[in-house]
Amino acid sequence: MLQLQKIRENRDQIIERLAVKNFKATALVDEIIELDNTRRNSQKELDDILALSNQLAKEIGNHYAKGEQGKAELAKQESLKLKAAAKAIEPLLMETVELLNAKLIELPNLPHTSVPNGKTPEDNEIIYEEGVMPRLPENAVPHWDLASTYKIVDFELGNKVTGAGFPFYRGKGARLQRALINFFLDEAIEAGYTEYQPPLLVNAASGYGTGQLPDKEGQMYFAPEDNLYLIPTAEVPLTNIYRDVIVKENDFPIKNVAYSNCFRREAGSYGKDVRGLNRLHQFDKVEIVQIQHPDKSYQTLEEMKEHVAGLLRKLELPFRILRLCGGDMSFTSALTYDFEVFSAAQNRWLEVSSVSNFEDFQANRMKLRFKDKEGKTRLAHTLNGSALALPRVVAALLENNQSAEGIKIPDALTNYTGFKFID
RNA sequence: GGAGAGUUGGCAGAGUGGUCGAUUGCGGCGGUCUUGAAAACCGUUGACCCGCAAGGGUCCGGGGGUUCGAAUCCCUCAUUCUCCGCCA
Numbered sequence: 001m002l003q004l005q006k007i008r009e010n011r012d013q014i015i016e017r018l019a020v021k022n023f024k025a026t027a028l029v030d031e032i033i034e035l036d037n038t039r040r041n042s043q044k045e046l047d048d049i050l051a052l053s054n055q056l057a058k059e060i061g062n063h064y065a066k067g068e069q070g071k072a073e074l075a076k077q078e079s080l081k082l083k084a085a086a087k088a089i090e091p092l093l094m095e096t097v098e099l100l101n102a103k104l105i106e107l108p109n110l111p112h113t114s115v116p117n118g119k120t121p122e123d124n125e126i127i128y129e130e131g132v133m134p135r136l137p138e139n140a141v142p143h144w145d146l147a148s149t150y151k152i153v154d155f156e157l158g159n160k161v162t163g164a165g166f167p168f169y170r171g172k173g174a175r176l177q178r179a180l181i182n183f184f185l186d187e188a189i190e191a192g193y194t195e196y197q198p199p200l201l202v203n204a205a206s207g208y209g210t211g212q213l214p215d216k217e218g219q220m221y222f223a224p225e226d227n228l229y230l231i232p233t234a235e236v237p238l239t240n241i242y243r244d245v246i247v248k249e250n251d252f253p254i255k256n257v258a259y260s261n262c263f264r265r266e267a268g269s270y271g272k273d274v275r276g277l278n279r280l281h282q283f284d285k286v287e288i289v290q291i292q293h294p295d296k297s298y299q300t301l302e303e304m305k306e307h308v309a310g311l312l313r314k315l316e317l318p319f320r321i322l323r324l325c326g327g328d329m330s331f332t333s334a335l336t337y338d339f340e341v342f343s344a345a346q347n348r349w350l351e352v353s354s355v356s357n358f359e360d361f362q363a364n365r366m367k368l369r370f371k372d373k374e375g376k377t378r379l380a381h382t383l384n385g386s387a388l389a390l391p392r393v394v395a396a397l398l399e400n401n402q403s404a405e406g407i408k409i410p411d412a413l414t415n416y417t418g419f420k421f422i423d
Numbered sequence: 424g425g426a427g428a429g430u431u432g433g434c435a436g437a438g439u440g441g442u443c444g445a446u447u448g449c450g451g452c453g454g455u456c457u458u459g460a461a462a463a464c465c466g467u468u469g470a471c472c473c474g475c476a477a478g479g480g481u482c483c484g485g486g487g488g489u490u491c492g493a494a495u496c497c498c499u500c501a502u503u504c505u506c507c508g509c510c511a
Contacts, residue, residue, distance in 0.1 A: 040472090
């Protein structure tokens, strides 16, 4: 959520910036400013009445103490009038505040100045590319075929037991998953992150804090009996640790990492995008989160980008980095880098990571703040990134490393898997 | 799931209808003393809203109510602890 004060002060720039996200903000921004004016006026009016009322209440106390019943009764009558006046304003004020908040959360985060204009993924800017394109054998096949040949991922079994998008991993497939999770976690710990095991279900306040609610409600699984949401990413619990927290400035940077299952309804997805491991309802991901001082968050974003690049390098996967265009960015992000690996048998680039700086957008929703050197309370910046999401990494590993001997496991992983080939 | 007791500032812990945003202790910060430090002593120490400021308002788990006035009384939800039941 954008800061109200900034909206008031920079109306025109905000409208202009949001146009990069193809968001027409003029009407909404003006409405917000108008509502805020109404709110301030009502608030002032109410505060004045309450001030008088408080004063009267004290006087009544004094009258009673002195035994002046008559004066007390008179003051009481006066006080009742004030109370009635306050009662008249209160619902109006509450209504205004609610409406104002509802409008405020409709505004997306401002894109960073480096964000390219654009509407679709085609407009994303490729800023980096690395790795050797694998040369595949003639009879190379996509990962879903390899999965059944080597009996390492069973999609049909998942269909039977749960439904589409919930595969079983089996044998070396399951061990490869476990190896990747441990590898990613160890790399993050090595880079100074603290490991967490978060809850997989969160309450509405947490979903709201990181921005999944209210607008992406339909993407999350929901347990209505208990009013809990299954997390679409560990970002939600991991960032919400700091909801309503005022951290110390010298705690920065706060670096946390968590492995979790992620659950996404993926309503509206179809076709080749959802084939095999390309898009699942339940998948595994290691997520890194940082809470940082506003002056240093972009430096941190670069550091996180390098961390993710390092992982892909060690896995020997060809990858590229995109700077997302305004139209493809998330609602909450100010700048996002997507990482894509090349999955040779499908001949496609697959997104395996998304690294974002949210600046103070999530922090404002969450009231995540810090005290600066002058003792002023300010909003912190939040960042996160996948490091990494497993299924598409597995897809690329299987496809790119296939040969007549089986599937070769990259050297960085063999200590974790305990085997060098899937055969 | 049942019964009972709690939830107060960074922490501990008073306060059971009026001058309480809240006694006190610890911790934090500043100072005196000291070559330096410790100890001791003195001072200071929450968040939010409106306002240039002076000042005003809100917040004692969340929400609602009673009252001229609520941390204090009532209702409700959440949560913690103890006991019982069930259970990986």
